[in-house]
Amino acid sequence: MNFANSINDAIQLDRVVFLGRTLSEYVKFFDLDLSQWQKAKILDCPAGAASFVAELHQMGIDAVAGDLFFNLDAATLQAKGQADLAHVIERLADVTHNYNWDFYQSIEKLSTYRQSALEKFLADYPHGRQAGRYIQTVLPKLPFGDRSFDLVLSANLLFLYSDCFDYAFHWQAILELYRVCSQEVRIYPLQGKNAQIYPLLDNLLNDLNNAGISAEIVNVPWEFLKGSNQMLRLWR
Numbered sequence: 001m002n003f004a005n006s007i008n009d010a011i012q013l014d015r016v017v018f019l020g021r022t023l024s025e026y027v028k029f030f031d032l033d034l035s036q037w038q039k040a041k042i043l044d045c046p047a048g049a050a051s052f053v054a055e056l057h058q059m060g061i062d063a064v065a066g067d068l069f070f071n072l073d074a075a076t077l078q079a080k081g082q083a084d085l086a087h088v089i090e091r092l093a094d095v096t097h098n099y100n101w102d103f104y105q106s107i108e109k110l111s112t113y114r115q116s117a118l119e120k121f122l123a124d125y126p127h128g129r130q131a132g133r134y135i136q137t138v139l140p141k142l143p144f145g146d147r148s149f150d151l152v153l154s155a156n157l158l159f160l161y162s163d164c165f166d167y168a169f170h171w172q173a174i175l176e177l178y179r180v181c182s183q184e185v186r187i188y189p190l191q192g193k194n195a196q197i198y199p200l201l202d203n204l205l206n207d208l209n210n211a212g213i214s215a216e217i218v219n220v221p222w223e224f225l226k227g228s229n230q231m232l233r234l235w236r
């Protein structure tokens with residue numbers, strides 16, 4: 001279903017923002033039952049300023065976060081995270097009609113969630129980076145061996161920013177996420193910032209099928225950007 005009238009109706013961001021969600025949000029948009037993954041090794045890529053890996057670590061679950069900017073120190077990421085949060089909040093005000101506010105209720109509460117994720121991420125980052133929990137990754141390549149992770153999650157980059165990437169990038173990145181997983185890959189959302197479904201999704205599903213990779217579209221109990229209540233799931 002098309003909820004936005006045109007690309008001009010999309011949130012106007014001038015960059016891929018360094019922002020993050022909390023574990024409670026990840027659980028919803030990936031429809032995760034963490035009791036199934038207690039002994040698993042999990043990759044979150046790109047992780048941005050999400051607190052997902054930090055919170056999993058506190059629960060004793062083995063997880064690694066990868067992002068383009070994890071070559072930077074905590075102070076630089078804090079400044080970037082704050083600037084990008086301010087940019088998103090300012091631009092979101094123009095397109096609130098593209099979003100469902102059942103969960104967040106208001107831009108202010110959404111900002112509180114993003115701020116909380118940023119703070120929990122920053123609290124874990126210095127030690128976590130030394131421990132190998134935060135690793136610079138530059139998609140469409142990943143610096144990990146084949147089947148290094150049981151579960152690989154990728155949120156709010158690939159299809160969301162599809163205006164920034166071509167099909168070759170998507171294909172290579174998805175093959176790479178699949179290469180490093182031994183069980184499942186989940187990618188969310190399937191929409192671009194304009195709330196339109198990724199236009200080459202059928203192509204992609206066809207190419208995955210031809211490559212012998214099991215793939216399906218799965219409903220999830222989350223819909224902030226209108227229509228974005230599905231993820232792509234690949235499995236072995």
Ligand SMILES: C[S@@+](CC[C@H](N)C(=O)[O-])C[C@H]1O[C@@H](n2cnc3c(N)ncnc32)[C@H](O)[C@@H]1O
Pocket residue numbers: 016017018019020021045046047048049050066067068069137138139140154155156157
């Ligand atoms: C909007 S954040 C999403 C973070 C997190 N997954 C979430 O849902 O909260 C997008 C992230 O993608 C990262 N990024 C952009 N291009 C990338 C690339 N080629 N390889 C790895 N990370 C990239 C950015 O640095 C940014 O942190």
